[in-house]
Amino acid sequence: MPTMPNLHKYRAFPKIDLPDRTWPTKTIDKAPIWCSVDLRDGNQALIEPMNRDRKVRFFRHLLAVGFKEIEVGFPAASDTDFDFVRHIIENDIIPDDVAIQVLVQSREELIRRTFEAVKGAKNVIIHFYNSTSTVQRRVVFGLEQDGITRIAVDAAKLIRELIPTLEGSNVRIEYSPESFTGTELPYARDICHAVMDVFEPTPENPIIINLPATVEMASPNYYADQIEWMHRNLRNRDSVILSLHPHNDRGTAVAATELGVMAGADRIEGTLFGNGERTGNVDLVTLALNMFTQGVDPALDFSNITESIAVAEYCNQLPVHQRHPYAGELAYTAFSGSHQDAIKKGMAAVRQSNDGLWEVPYLPIDPMDVGRAYEGIIRVNSQSGKGGTAYIMENDFGVELPRLLQVEFSQVVQKIADTTGKEILPAMIWQSFEDTYLETTEPFELVRYKVTPGSGDGMSAVEAEVIRDGETVTVAGEENGPISAFFQGMKDAFGIRANLTDYREHAIHASEKGSRTRAVCFIRLANRHGEQRFGVGIDENTTTASLKAIVSALNRLAKV
Numbered sequence: 001m002p003t004m005p006n007l008h009k010y011r012a013f014p015k016i017d018l019p020d021r022t023w024p025t026k027t028i029d030k031a032p033i034w035c036s037v038d039l040r041d042g043n044q045a046l047i048e049p050m051n052r053d054r055k056v057r058f059f060r061h062l063l064a065v066g067f068k069e070i071e072v073g074f075p076a077a078s079d080t081d082f083d084f085v086r087h088i089i090e091n092d093i094i095p096d097d098v099a100i101q102v103l104v105q106s107r108e109e110l111i112r113r114t115f116e117a118v119k120g121a122k123n124v125i126i127h128f129y130n131s132t133s134t135v136q137r138r139v140v141f142g143l144e145q146d147g148i149t150r151i152a153v154d155a156a157k158l159i160r161e162l163i164p165t166l167e168g169s170n171v172r173i174e175y176s177p178e179s180f181t182g183t184e185l186p187y188a189r190d191i192c193h194a195v196m197d198v199f200e201p202t203p204e205n206p207i208i209i210n211l212p213a214t215v216e217m218a219s220p221n222y223y224a225d226q227i228e229w230m231h232r233n234l235r236n237r238d239s240v241i242l243s244l245h246p247h248n249d250r251g252t253a254v255a256a257t258e259l260g261v262m263a264g265a266d267r268i269e270g271t272l273f274g275n276g277e278r279t280g281n282v283d284l285v286t287l288a289l290n291m292f293t294q295g296v297d298p299a300l301d302f303s304n305i306t307e308s309i310a311v312a313e314y315c316n317q318l319p320v321h322q323r324h325p326y327a328g329e330l331a332y333t334a335f336s337g338s339h340q341d342a343i344k345k346g347m348a349a350v351r352q353s354n355d356g357l358w359e360v361p362y363l364p365i366d367p368m369d370v371g372r373a374y375e376g377i378i379r380v381n382s383q384s385g386k387g388g389t390a391y392i393m394e395n396d397f398g399v400e401l402p403r404l405l406q407v408e409f410s411q412v413v414q415k416i417a418d419t420t421g422k423e424i425l426p427a428m429i430w431q432s433f434e435d436t437y438l439e440t441t442e443p444f445e446l447v448r449y450k451v452t453p454g455s456g457d458g459m460s461a462v463e464a465e466v467i468r469d470g471e472t473v474t475v476a477g478e479e480n481g482p483i484s485a486f487f488q489g490m491k492d493a494f495g496i497r498a499n500l501t502d503y504r505e506h507a508i509h510a511s512e513k514g515s516r517t518r519a520v521c522f523i524r525l526a527n528r529h530g531e532q533r534f535g536v537g538i539d540e541n542t543t544t545a546s547l548k549a550i551v552s553a554l555n556r557l558a559k560v
C-alpha cells in the first residue's frame with residue numbers, strides 16, 4: 001500500500017489535560033477586539049515589503065474598515081518601518097481613537113529605538129516578545145526556562161522605565177510568549193506572570209497577553225484547550241486582555257481562532273485575507289464575515305470587499321485567491337446545474353418573502369452585502385443545467401423562458417459546452433438563442449403582413465408575404481385573432497399539419513442601455529407525429545412577435 005515516507009520523523013501533539021473544558025458549548029455572540037497586523041506580520045512575509053506609500057494606503061484602508069488597533073510595523077527592524085511610523089505620527093494620519101502598535105524583540109537597543117519611533121503618538125501599544133517553546137529554548141537560545149524568563153523580565157523592566165519618555169501618550173503594553181503553542185502551559189503562564197509582575201496591570205490599565213500559534217501545530221481543539229487553560233490560570237484575569245495571534249500552517253487558523261474566542265479570548269490579531277508568514281496569519285475578513293452570517297455585528301465593515309481586495313493585492317503584491325471565502329472572484333459563482341437550479345429558485349423565493357432573511361441555497365451571504373453584484377452568480381459550462389441558462393436569459397437579457405423551452409434550449413447550450421469544453425459566456429448564450437430561435441429563415445421567412453377586420457364579428461384577417469425556399473408566397477387566413485389567422489393561412493398555403501400546444505408572451509423591459517420595451521412571444525407547435533418544437537419571436541409589436549414565433553416554430557419543426 002502506498003504511504004508517505006519518513007513517518008517516523010513526526011509525532012502526535014501531546015494531549016491537554018482539561019476534562020472540564022467549557023468552550024465546546026459556547027457561541028460567539030459579540031465581536032472581539034480586532035488588531036490588524038497586516039503592516040507588520042503580513043509585511044514581514046512579503047517578497048517585497050511595502051514601501052511607505054503602500055503602507056499608508058493600507059493603513060488608511062484599515063481605518064476605513066474600522067480597525068482601532070493596528071500593528072504598524074517593527075520600527076527597529078528597518079528605516080522603512082521606522083520612517084513610516086514617524087510619517088503617520090508627524091502627519092497626523094492616526095485618528096485619536098486609534099492605537100498604533102509596534103513590535104520589538106526583547107533586546108535593549110531595539111527597545112530603545114522603538115521608543116524613539118513612537119514619540120508623539122497619542123495611543124500606542126508597545127508589543128514585545130520572546131520565544132518560549134521547548135524547541136526554541138533548546139536550539140535557538142540554548143537556555144533553560146529561567147534564562148528565557150530573564151530575557152522577558154529584563155525587557156519588561158526596560159520598557160517600564162522608558163514609558164515616561166512617552167509623556168503625553170497613552171501607552172499600553174502587550175507581551176507575547178512567542179511560539180506559545182509549543183510551550184508547556186504552566187511555563188507559559190509563569191512567564192506571563194513574571195512580565196505582569198513588572199507592569200502591575202489593573203482592570204483600568206490592563207496588559208495585553210497575546211498567545212500566538214506562531215506555528216499552528218495541532219487541530220483547533222488543542223488551541224482552544226490551551227487558551228481556556230490560560231484563561232482560567234492567568235491571575236488577575238480582569239487585568240488582562242487575552243489576545244490570539246493564530247497562523248494557518250494546518251489550514252485551520254479560522255477554526256482555531258473561533259474556538260479560541262469561545263475558550264475565553266478577548267482580542268484577535270490577524271490580517272486581511274490571511275497574508276502572513278508561510279501559509280499566513282488568520283484571515284480577519286473571513287472571521288468577521290463568519291460572525292456576520294450568524295447575525296453578530298462584526299464591528300468591521302467589509303461592505304466594499306472589492307476595495308479591500310484591491311488594496312491588499314496592491315500593497316502585498318499577492319493575489320487574493322479566486323476561491324477565498326466571501327471575497328474570491330468565484331465565491332458566489334455556481335457552474336453546476338443543481339446548484340444553479342437551487343440558487344435561481346432561492347433568489348426568487350427571497351424576492352417574494354417579507355421576512356428579510358437571506359435563505360438562498362449555496363450562497364451563505366447575499367453578495368450585495370459585501371458590495372458584489374448578482375452578475376456572475378451563475379455561469380455556464382458543461383456542468384450546468386437548464387436553470388443556469390434560464391437564469392442568464394432572464395437576468396442578463398430579460399427573457400423568461402417557459403420551463404419546457406428551458407429544457408429544449410439547454411440542450412443546445414450543452415452541446416456547445418461539450419464541444420468547446422469551455423465556459424459559455426452570456427453573449428454566447430444569447431448568440432445561440434438568436435441562431436436557434438430568432439433568425440431562422442428556412443424554409444420560411446416572414447417578409448411582411450397586414451391585419452384587417454375579418455368578415456364576422458370579432459374576426460381578424462391576415463394577409464402575409466412569406467418566402468419559402470426562395471419563392472415568395474402570399475398567405476391569407478381569417479380567424480378569431482391575427483395569430484390563429486396567420487397560422488391557419490400558413491397551414492392552408494403549405495399543407496402543414498401542426499397544432500399549437502403552447503403560447504405565452506411577456507414584455508422585455510427597456511434596458512438602461514436605451515433599448516425600447518419589446519415583446520417576446522413563445523409558441524410551441526406539435527406535428528402530426530406528436531413531435532414538438534418551440535419558436536420565439538421578439539418585436540416592439542406584440543402581433544409581429546407572435547407571427548415571428550410561429551414562423552420560428554415551423555422552421556424548427558421542419559428540421560425534426
Ligand SMILES: CC(=O)SCCNC(=O)CCNC(=O)[C@H](O)C(C)(C)COP(=O)(O)OP(=O)(O)OC[C@H]1O[C@@H](n2cnc3c(N)ncnc32)[C@H](O)[C@@H]1OP(=O)(O)O
Nearest residue numbers: 044074076077078105106107129130131140141151178214
Ligand atoms: C513570529 C514573528 O513573526 S516574530 C517577528 C519576526 N519579525 C522579524 O524578524 C522582522 C524584523 N526583524 C529584523 O529586521 C531583524 O531580525 C532585527 C533587526 C530585529 C534583528 O536583526 P539581527 O540583530 O541581525 O538579528 P536576528 O534577527 O538574526 O536575531 C537573532 C538574535 O536575536 C535573538 N532573538 C531573537 N528573537 C529575540 C527576542 N524576541 N528577544 C530577544 N532576543 C531575540 C536570537 O537569539 C539571536 O541571538 P544571537 O545573535 O545571540 O544568536
Ligand SMILES: CC(C)C(=O)C(=O)O
Nearest residue numbers: 129176178212214245
Ligand atoms: C510576535 C508574535 C506575536 C508573532 O508574530 C507570532 O508568534 O507569530
